Amino acid sequence: MNPATPPSPPPAVSRVSEAAAQAAISAACRALFLPTIRTQAAPLAAAAARERLTHQGYLAEVLTAECDDREARRRIRRAKEAKFPRAKTLEEFDTTAIPDLPPATLAHLATGAWIEAGQPLVLLGDSGTGKTHLLIGLGTAAAEQGRRVRYVSTAALVNELAEAADAKQLSRVVGRYGRLDLLCLDELGYVHLDARGAELLFQIITEREERASIACATNAPFSEWGATFTDPRLAAAVVDRLTFNAHIINTGTSSYRLRTTRARKGAAGP
Missing domain, CATH: 3.40.50.300 (P-loop containing nucleotide triphosphate hydrolases)
Structure with missing residues (x-):
């Protein structure tokens, strides 16, 4: 029996400046069509720091904001299409x-x-x-x-x-x-x-x-x-x-x- 495959190591991260991080987030959100995260990432990060959220907690907040806005846009689009x-x-x-x-x-x-x-x-x-x-x-x-x-x-x-x-x-x-x-x-x-x-x-x-x-x-x-x-x-x-x-x-x-x-x-x- 083959031994179990060991878990993959976490991806390496590098330290970047705040300006570089914001630029990378903006570019990635444009490529992935995530307009709410692009505009709300920084304000939500500041709020997450004040509330001492974990990285996963912050990620949950920005993804939820994107999903909520996408659902709202979908409702508006459906009404217009009617x-x-x-x-x-x-x-x-x-x-x-x-x-x-x-x-x-x-x-x-x-x-x-x-x-x-x-x-x-x-x-x-x-x-x-x-x-x-x-x-x-x-x-x-x-x-x-x-x-x-x-x-x-x-x-x-x-x-x-x-x-x-x-x-x-x-x-x-x-x-x-x-x-x-x-x-x-x-x-x-x-x-x-x-x-x-x-x-x-x-x-x-x-x-x-x-x-x-x-x-x-x-x-x-x-x-x-x-x-x-x-x-x-x-x-x-x-x-x-x-x-x-x-x-x-x-x-x-x-x-x-x-x-x-x-x-x-x-x-x-x-």
Whole structure:
């Protein structure tokens, strides 16, 4: 039996000046793409000296700082990639305005467990009742959790698919939408789709069926979706796919925007 291989000796280190050390750290961090360590190494070293941290303790601090900043940048990047039309958060939303959405339900949706399960979400209600706010807020929460999210209006998506089909790039675009963790589809039912547009949209819905979540906001009850999709059979198939194992929230008929505006004016006083 061969004897055990002896442990490798620790690497040799040489004494360098503080200026040389800082230059070496900066160069190495640029090469390794570690911007936070490059800027925080010196301040954290001073803090580590005051706290009498060990070398390993200091190393843990700088690596943790890099990881935390990288995660924060990733959340910001995911939110930008989602292409939300404006910033909306769940914290800003008044859940008391929607009886069908108790705080516990909203808190559960905010965790994104329904996205992991590939379940749909339908926000159903009149204009101004907070559907888009909820759609963007839930999408933002999902993006900040590191998920791939995209917001798009129904009309814009259908136009994009039609242009892709004309350019013989439809499969590529459908595949791109299929890889998203969450597709936020707004204004479903606001415009009537011709037969081609309805079929193109159906491809996206089918691509994601029971595998990846779609959250949609609509002002039309399911019984009226036949007016949007023109073909009753296609409308029934869309309803079936978007409601199976879905979370369906009725935002009502009372304008959330109008109530919020009046409340702000009342708080501001005469």
